[in-house]
Amino acid sequence: MGRGRWIAAGVAGALSTLPLFIGNRIVRKPAPVVEEPERLPAYWMDTIPELPRFRPLDENINVDVAVVGGGFTGLAIGYYLKRFDPSLRVAVLEAQRFGSGSSSRNSGGAPNYFRGHGQTEEAQRGYDLLRQFCIDNGLDVELEEQAPMITLHRHQDTATDPFLTGDALRSELNSPYYDAAVSGISNRLHPGKLIAGLIEANRQAGVELYEHSPIVQVQPGKPVWLHTAANRVIAGQVALATNAYTPGMGFAADRMFALHHRVIVTRPLTDDEWDASRLEQFPYRLEHGTFYTHTTRRTADRRLFFRHLLGHRAYERTDWTFTADDIAYGQESLLRRYPWAEGIPIDYEWHGVTARTRDRWPVAGQIDEGVSIAAGFNGNGVMATHYFGHILAHQMLGKSHQDMGMLSPASEHPAVPPELARSIGMQAWLALERKRDG
Numbered sequence: 080m081g082r083g084r085w086i087a088a089g090v091a092g093a094l095s096t097l098p099l100f101i102g103n104r105i106v107r108k109p110a111p112v113v114e115e116p117e118r119l120p121a122y123w124m125d126t127i128p129e130l131p132r133f134r135p136l137d138e139n140i141n142v143d144v145a146v147v148g149g150g151f152t153g154l155a156i157g158y159y160l161k162r163f164d165p166s167l168r169v170a171v172l173e174a175q176r177f178g179s180g181s182s183s184r185n186s187g188g189a190p191n192y193f194r195g196h197g198q199t200e201e202a203q204r205g206y207d208l209l210r211q212f213c214i215d216n217g218l219d220v221e222l223e224e225q226a227p228m229i230t231l232h233r234h235q236d237t238a239t240d241p242f243l244t245g246d247a248l249r250s251e252l253n254s255p256y257y258d259a260a261v262s263g264i265s266n267r268l269h270p271g272k273l274i275a276g277l278i279e280a281n282r283q284a285g286v287e288l289y290e291h292s293p294i295v296q297v298q299p300g301k302p303v304w305l306h307t308a309a310n311r312v313i314a315g316q317v318a319l320a321t322n323a324y325t326p327g328m329g330f331a332a333d334r335m336f337a338l339h340h341r342v343i344v345t346r347p348l349t350d351d352e353w354d355a356s357r358l359e360q361f362p363y364r365l366e367h368g369t370f371y372t373h374t375t376r377r378t379a380d381r382r383l384f385f386r387h388l389l390g391h392r393a394y395e396r397t398d399w400t401f402t403a404d405d406i407a408y409g410q411e412s413l414l415r416r417y418p419w420a421e422g423i424p425i426d427y428e429w430h431g432v433t434a435r436t437r438d439r440w441p442v443a444g445q446i447d448e449g450v451s452i453a454a455g456f457n458g459n460g461v462m463a464t465h466y467f468g469h470i471l472a473h474q475m476l477g478k479s480h481q482d483m484g485m486l487s488p489a490s491e492h493p494a495v496p497p498e499l500a501r502s503i504g505m506q507a508w509l510a511l512e513r514k515r516d517g
């Protein structure tokens with residue numbers, strides 16, 4: 080192809096992604112979490128007793144450690160800091176309700192591996208710690224230790240030997256879509272129950288918990304100053320546990336990017352629908368793709384849970400308003416895989432955001448004077464958040480940890496391209512994924 084044709088093809092390619100910038104995807108500046116509307120509770124929060132409410136920060140406080148963000152990560156850090164040194168004054172400050180971020184909006188896979196890094200001894204230690212935390216705190220998080228099925232649309236996409244292929248798989252799974260299935264590694268749990276247990280463990284340990292207290296400014300130093308709209312926190316140390324919201328706060332913005340997802344949960348299935356779903360036999364299915372584009376699982380009350388990827392928003396915005404196109408894409412994706420689900424009412428629908436790093440490893444460790452971070456869990460944080468929180472708590476207290484070497488601050492991660500190149504690249508990549516998905 081001549082030079083002119085290459086240029087024409089490049090321009091055509093870039094132009095073809097432009098429609099994807101319409102509506103949801105165009106913004107000029109990042110919106111901090113304070114501007115986000117109140118997140119609606121996901122199914123997981125609706126199926127547990129109502130969580131306790133905590134007062135917003137309505138005074139200035141001085142603490143030994145302040146943790147920003149009250150999801151799995153922040154609550155693990157707060158809990159372990161206070162457990163290791165009960166004399167510390169520790170506060171966790173959450174912008175909305177505790178657990179209202181990704182920690183209650185996920186698929187509840189509890190992997191004993193780190194994304195992209197396999198099933199290592201370190202990962203097993205992390206998983207064992209999470210399980211022990213549940214035992215120590217008397218939590219029933221509906222942990223089901225059963226390997227998932229990794230489903231593939233195209234057999235050739237796997238290097239691993241499938242245990243089911245072609246017509247045999249389609250018949251077993253009652254799905255015309257898939258061509259191969261390999262065994263996965265991961266267990267699953269009820270994320271809402273884990274959040275409830277973490278909140279209670281923090282409360283009992285004596286951690287101060289503040290909701291509806293978004294931090295609008297972080298001033299690193301000795302001490303660190305944090306500001307809400309009306310008050311300030313002076314802290315000896317600060318841990319940022321804000322995952323996908325971190326770039327919006329001005330930290331690690333060149334090391335991670337956000338991916339948005341939509342989850343739908345049907346009403347409980349009838350006996351016939353349940354038989355057709357094969358969710359009894361194959362209760363947890365991850366779909367192979369660059370981003371694990373779809374997840375299917377059952378819930379304890381026999382609903383179909385289905386997650387699909389939505390895309391990326393410029394400048395790492397963390398909110399998303401569903402468009403008609405998003406809903407149509409989700410419905411098409413669902414019915415292409417599970418035609419038997421046609422007409423089954425959807426009881427729950429929500430949006431969630433994950434934080435990706437290019438090397439798929441979390442950004443964790445000290446990031447500035449007095450400021451540490453644990454974020455960028457690559458959509459794989461149910462176990463990893465807890466373990467990285469545990470390790471970071473050790474580091475902040477100057478204690479040794481067998482797996483301290485797992486912490487890697489932002490400078491050790493490959494950079495992501497700056498805006499707008501990043502957004503254009505992401506839209507093109509995601510459009511390609513959708514095309515392959517078809």
Ligand SMILES: Cc1cc2nc3c(=O)[nH]c(=O)nc-3n(C[C@H](O)[C@H](O)[C@H](O)COP(=O)(O)OP(=O)(O)OC[C@H]3O[C@@H](n4cnc5c(N)ncnc54)[C@H](O)[C@@H]3O)c2cc1C
Pocket residue numbers: 112113147148149150151152153172173174175176177178179180181182183184185186187188189190292293294295320321322323324328340341342386430431432433453454456457458459460461462463464
């Ligand atoms: C749809 C979906 C499916 C997923 N499925 C799985 C799965 O099956 N298995 C798995 O292991 N992982 C999964 N994940 C990923 C997992 O949910 C996350 O890695 C994990 O919840 C991250 O926890 P976190 O505490 O770091 O972040 P979050 O839970 O997002 O908590 C961060 C908190 O920080 C708060 N915050 C932000 N800015 C501020 C501020 N300025 N001041 C104060 N607070 C602030 C936010 O309100 C939020 O509550 C999934 C994620 C999504 C979205």
